[in-house]
Amino acid sequence: MAAELGRLTPRDRHLLNLLDQHRTFTTDQLVDLAFGSVGRARNRLNTLHDRGILDRFRHYQRPGSQAWRWTLGPVGAALLAAGRDEALPRPAAVRDATARLAMSPTLAHLLTVNGFFVALTAHARAHPGARLVRWWNEARCREACGTLVRPDGHGVWSDDTRAGGGRAVPFWVEADLGTETLPRVVGKLTGYAALPPRRAYPVLFWLPTAAREANLHTHLHRAGLPDGLTVATATREHAAAPGPAGPVWRIVGHHDRVRLAHLPAPTGGGTSWDG
Incomplete structure (x- = not known):
């Protein structure tokens, strides 16, 4: 040593x-x-x-x-x-x-979550002015959220490039492999809505396919969102070229896709992020 x-x-x-x-x-x-x-x-x-x-x-x-x-x-x-x-x-x-x-049954999920943040890091390396300010793993998220909800990850994305507009956006990540039922996936939002205002970040669903994304939006349209909660979705197949930093995020209730840096700021009295 x-x-x-x-x-x-x-x-x-x-x-x-x-x-x-x-x-x-x-x-x-x-x-x-x-x-x-x-x-x-x-x-x-x-x-x-x-x-x-x-x-x-x-x-x-x-x-x-x-x-x-x-x-x-x-x-x-x-x-x-x-x-x-x-x-x-x-x-x-x-x-x-x-x-x-x-041999862990959750290995594929872990690599998917890590791959999401790696893609943001790679984008930042290639675009001066963009930066992944914070990257929390699942264990660190549990410390912040207690028993209310178990995010797969949390980050803060800052983009001072012309495309990004100089914004810092905090978010929670839910990486979906298509193995859970949609009611179970949507049921997680109750916990996010119960978080204190300083943790009221947008919730991002990182999905495997466009079909899964369309079905999730249909289910959310019927079930409705908890008050004050911003939810956005993107698919790994759709975001392969621009990556998760690009204009790939569809906010629930809207049809257009926006960049990660253009997601709306948290509502409910919270600051943009607690950093």
Whole structure:
């Protein structure tokens, strides 16, 4: 560990902190987060893997190979624990955690949530003036929301470019894989409506297909929205090119799509965000 401290670059430390907070990323996601090319990313990630700083896993896939999923290795987890003055985890415990993550039924959902925020980060890297100011994982969201609701993530998007108009927009994210019934999905909005005014952020549903989005809007039109709540939807297939920062968000009750930075400010007496 002492030897590794002198070999870690600032980017390496950044990757360790991201994996500590968000558990796992694919190779492509790490390229977007911190590297300029796939080749450079693979070389560095493989080096960190060989030194035990990172670990990786992937499932059998035919044809082709599934992308590696990267997570903390025994040395990386120990370095983070030492930096927090915590007991160092046993290497076997770190590997056990990786195995549980690899077999977790929620792995696809986690990668979808992380992919949403990675896409925003990649957009910001390519557009000076745009920035993902805040990115909370599910555990940090639970600390803020208590038992009222369990968001998949929370962020604050700031866009000072000409297209963005210089606005900072806070939001909650619900990443949908199409596995829940629409009444169950819509039922989550009751909890969001009960949050205090300072947490009354727009709720974004990140959906898999246009058909799922259309059905959700139909259901919401019939059921109605809780008072003071802004809900917007976008689909991963529709947003593939512009990404979630682009004009892909359809606010419930409207037909036009707007940029993430153009979502309406929170209502109910809350500030634009509490940062």
